[in-house]
Amino acid sequence: MDLKLGHTQAIIDEATKSGLLRNELAYVLATAYWETARTMRPVKEAYWLNEVWRKNNLRYYPWYGRGYVQLTWETNYKKAAQKLGIPFDKNPDLALDAVHAAKVIIRGMKEGWFTGKKLSDYITLQKSDYVNARRIVNAMDKAAEIAHLARQYEKDLIRIGYGVGQAQAAPHVIVDNPGVLVGLEPKPSVWASLGTLIASIFKRG
Numbered sequence: 001m002d003l004k005l006g007h008t009q010a011i012i013d014e015a016t017k018s019g020l021l022r023n024e025l026a027y028v029l030a031t032a033y034w035e036t037a038r039t040m041r042p043v044k045e046a047y048w049l050n051e052v053w054r055k056n057n058l059r060y061y062p063w064y065g066r067g068y069v070q071l072t073w074e075t076n077y078k079k080a081a082q083k084l085g086i087p088f089d090k091n092p093d094l095a096l097d098a099v100h101a102a103k104v105i106i107r108g109m110k111e112g113w114f115t116g117k118k119l120s121d122y123i124t125l126q127k128s129d130y131v132n133a134r135r136i137v138n139a140m141d142k143a144a145e146i147a148h149l150a151r152q153y154e155k156d157l158i159r160i161g162y163g164v165g166q167a168q169a170a171p172h173v174i175v176d177n178p179g180v181l182v183g184l185e186p187k188p189s190v191w192a193s194l195g196t197l198i199a200s201i202f203k204r205g
Contacts, residue, residue: 001033001152003160006040007098008032011068012162014102018110022163023128023154024119028109030130030149031137032068042067042101066095068105069114069137079113080104109136128154 003012011032015025036043045065046054058064063074071080074089081089084103088094095101112118114137122133130147134140157163 010102026154027150029153042096067101
C-alpha cells in the first residue's frame, strides 16, 4: 500500500497521538482506503453526484456522510463536536478537513461511535480479527476485502517502524474467519511429545 497516498500521513499522525496499536492503525487505514474510494482523502457521500442530488435524495440532508469514514446524521455530528471540540454541528463541512477527519475516524473507531463496536473488541495485542472488525463501521459489508487491505497495511507499517516497542503479550494471531485462528504453530500433544522422547532413546541405543 502507498503510505504517501492522499492524506494517509494525517491519519498516521493522529493514530500516533492516540496510541493506536500497529494492527489497529492498519485496520483504520484499510477502512479509510475503502470508504474514500481508494483516495485517502475525505469525501462526501455520493461524491460522484452534486449537492442538488444530495439535497433532494438524502433524508438526513445536510447531515450526510463526510470524511474518511462517513459521519452521518445530525446526532453524530453533534457527538463529534462535543467529543473533539470542533463545531461540526454548526458547519458539517469541517468533517472534510484532512486533520479533523483523521480525528473523527481514529476516535470514532477507537471509542465505538458508529455502531457501538470499537477497535479493541476485535483487535488487540493478542489478535487481529480484521474480518469481524468491519462491524465497527458497517456490519459485514465487504469485510473480507477490507481485511485483506489491513494485512497489507500492517506489513507497510512494520516497514516504517510504526509500533516498534509495543509489547507483545502473546503470539500475534490473525483471525480470517470466526473461530479460525491463523498464525499460531500448533502445540504437540502430550502423547506426541512422549512418542518423540521414546524414539530418541531407541535411536541412541
